[in-house]
Amino acid sequence: MRFFSDNAAPACPEVLAALNAANVQDTAYDGDAWSARLDARFSELFGTRVAVLWVPTGTAANALALASICPPYGGIVCHREAHIQVDEAGAPEFYTHGAKLLLAEGEGAKLTPDTLRAVLDPIRKDVHQVQPHAISITNATEYGLAYTPDEVAAIGKLARKRELALHMDGARFANAVAFLGCKPADVTWRAGVDLLSFGFVKNGGMSAEALIFFRPSLIETARIRRKRAGHLQSKGRYLAAQLLAMLDDDVWLQNARAANAGAAMLAGAAGERLLHPVEANEVFLRLSAEEAASLRKQAFDFYDWGEGAARLVVSWDQDAAVVQPLVDAIAAL
Structure with a gap:
């Protein structure tokens, strides 16, 4: 009996049925009818206008997100046990072409304004030190703790004051929302989150994750980065169909x-x-x-x-x- 990873779980029936329904000829890449529905469907879920890219893995979602908000010479503050630091083989640094991860502390892999300030405050604003451009948090964290809307909002407030973008690694975002009992909006854009890597594979998906842009203007360069990184799949409808199936009826x-x-x-x-x-x-x-x-x-x-x-x-x-x-x-x- 396996309890070592939710990555090993089967795809849920709704996803398998959606894949079968999508198994017809349609436009290639992301020009298909399923991909065309993503922005509207996720905008409905979050109660605001969003732009959405399907990607095949959580690492791709995180790395593409961070590359969209941090230049090669910049820094991204994250927890020292964050997935982007420990378990992505340097993908964020690779996709950003050299951005540095600036590591913070926090109980249960949670960041707070105080632990963020401990990293940010000592950085001199000069050419000799890496300047921060973004913060990345994980919800639920690597130790299974859920950031509340108020906790995210406190970090969002700090990010805005410091003119930093805020990314959320949501590999287990569904589990966090289920625990909190809040609306998805309350713990994301209303709290100051700019981008969300919305995980589906661990939660019954087969091969699709959603990269959500609460600042839709960021998506155009991300589209190019996705192609350049080799993640623009020719039959993208199969990824989009999985995401839509799991949104239907709150699967x-x-x-x-x-x-x-x-x-x-x-x-x-x-x-x-x-x-x-x-x-x-x-x-x-x-x-x-x-x-x-x-x-x-x-x-x-x-x-x-x-x-x-x-x-x-x-x-x-x-x-x-x-x-x-x-x-x-x-x-x-």
């Missing part, structure tokens, strides 16, 4: 709620073992090597997370019946 939100519910079950069993509050579909807990080995002998699969710790991830398709055996196994340790 994206239902899937996230299901995954979050399973993680909450595990959190209840973990009790004092928890390393962080569980606010999405990830559970970080203390496990000795012997305890981890015991769980693996029972056919549970998960990542070790440093010495004496583990990460468990619940996927959209793992209902209570699937999660309960692991709940019982943890409780029995």
